Amino acid sequence: MPLDTARAAPSPVARAVKDALFAALVAAGVFGPLLAFKTTQDMQNRLIVEPRWDLLAVVVLLVWAGRFLLSLWQARVRPETTAAIGTHLVWGLIPQSIRLVIRNGLPPAALVALFVYPMMILSLTGGGGALKWIDNFGIQILIYVMLAWGLNIVVGLAGLLDLGYVAFYAVGAYAYALIATKVIPATFPGLGVWAFWICLPIAGILAAFWGVLLGFPVLRLRGDYLAIVTLAFGEIIRLVLINWTDFSNGYEGISTIPRPSFFGIPFNASDTGFAATFGLEFSPVYRTIFLYYVIVCLALLTAWVSNRLRRLPVGRAWEALREDEIACRSLGINTVNTKLTAFAIGAMFGGFAGSFFAARQGFISPESFTFMESAVILAIVVLGGMGSLIGTAIAAVAMIGGTELLRELDWMKAIFGPQFDPVQYRMLIFGFAMVVIMVWKPRGFVSTRMPTAFLKSRRAVSSAHVKEGHG
């Protein structure tokens, strides 16, 4: 080792400069044609080229400085320790006993926080403001947490890369919307107030059925090929919803979807409504709070079921499938059934979430089920660390909450002028954040895997051994 360091020691700054120069050169090449020339029309309506060398210089300089600092930092820290640094900065300062308390106490504390959140917000902001915070932050994030936990079964546990998960979300949403607006009024109109509670399981079962239907043709595909077929499946469902107007009303979507009732008591201003029954003053916030608790329960159900399944033979078979499919077959595991159950159960939770989404919005259209949604859900699972429930929840809060927070940055208009809209930079920030996180923690926030059984002590399995699954 001393020989190695002696050779490397004199040159970190020089190397960083060289590295940065190269990066600046690439940046100049890439941004040159894009930024340096701007075409505008002059007074005679002629197209003229307006050079913007100063802008190009600023960008190239920024790239140079960024790369220089990054190289310097990387030279100081050996690559294998970069991942541990973030953890060390925080964990290292805390004594062992308190660390243990934090580790064991965090999940229950998070649960309590989850349940008191709407009350807290309500008391902090009062009526109008609370609606936004509970709906945009609470419910929105929890829908994605649930979707990500559902997808986690397919991608994280069974290792089947699914890029069309939004299809099951759509199936669930349309199942609820169509049954509640068409089927129930035509057959049992008396059940109208119960529509959500009847349709929730139906939506789940239908989505699971579609999961199996998708599962069959892709049984023999792996990796990239599987990803492409699932992506196509997601698009097919969306295109059918757009084009089969008799069935789904096409682009216009389905509106006036009945909202969920409080177990039969509707949330309206009437005498039999929720507020009147419980002697409260009518306010739309009660429904939002109720919806919040419904999605909390649905998400917790997802977590509980997937955690339980992981400890059952079927869950172990999923993980074994991710590790080595051929070995699974040599041990007498029916890999066909195992894959299909993973698709079905993952899809079922997607269907539940979709049904809830339709009930919360009151209106759905194919616009809500684009590939972008699948990509976001998959990004959450990957960022969270595949197979980890807590990591996935953190990633969902960061990604969805982060997007929503950008809407709150109005004060930035004071700096960048009134035309500045931080939401427009959402994707840029996203992309940047994902690159940073993937460099810092290539296997996601929680990259270790907890064994499902132990002989003497339960010790986390390092991500170095865990396979990512290739179908």
Add this chain to the structure above:
Amino acid sequence: MSDAILRVEHLTMRFGGLVAVNDLSFDARRGDITAVIGPNGAGKTTVFNCITGFYKPTQGRITMRQKGGAEFLLERLPDFRIARTAKVARTFQNIRLFSGMTVLENLLVAQHNPLMAASGWSIGGILGLPSYWRAEKQAIEKAAYWLDKCGLTDRADDPAGDLAYGPQRALEIARAMCTEPELLCLDEPAAGLNPRESLVLNELLRFIRREHGTSLLLIEHDMSVVMEISDHVVVLDYGTKISDGTPSQVREDPKVIAAYLGVDDSEVEKVEAEVGL
């Protein structure tokens, strides 16, 4: 002596124009350790893949006869049924462990089918019925038994990918044994083991046959293992059987020597003397 647990008849496997196995017939007797040997590319692993259902043979019949007398035509069963129903387990030449799962979990995955039934196809398990937890406890006990036999008890909670090469081989055998096979097929179990580990392996294989009544079929290059433990040796060359008999018969067979050493029959004795056979 005709109590064959596995009977391979006229097995032929073609890949396009290549005949990997050509009209191969042999019997593996119950309670025996049968070795399939042959030079590289002789078609040994292909035979194994046909027996365990990973390949569908072009022609031929493979009959597995269990202790109870039930017979299975292995060439007609899908691979997972061969392990589950016909009770034929196998290991792989390039070790295939679930490296991200712990050693114990590897052995629990191997007990998938009985556990699946105990969990009521997951429904009882999700509801948390005590019968499943009892079954799981038994499964862990069985796993602990095999860990003890392989000397891996101390590593039970480590990821399988963390083990050294020798213990990984042992774990793969233990995992196959957790499916309670009647016939255990080992694809080069001694490959990459040092002489001491080889001896331990021989002991383990003898133990498996003695205590569990499991018949063994193994592919091996390591002649010390083959000659030491096998009761019956089948020699393949270019997909064809060139010799079949006890280890001492086979080692005297000029065809075998020619196949291994690549010499004319007339020169065999000279070469034999040189290598000290």
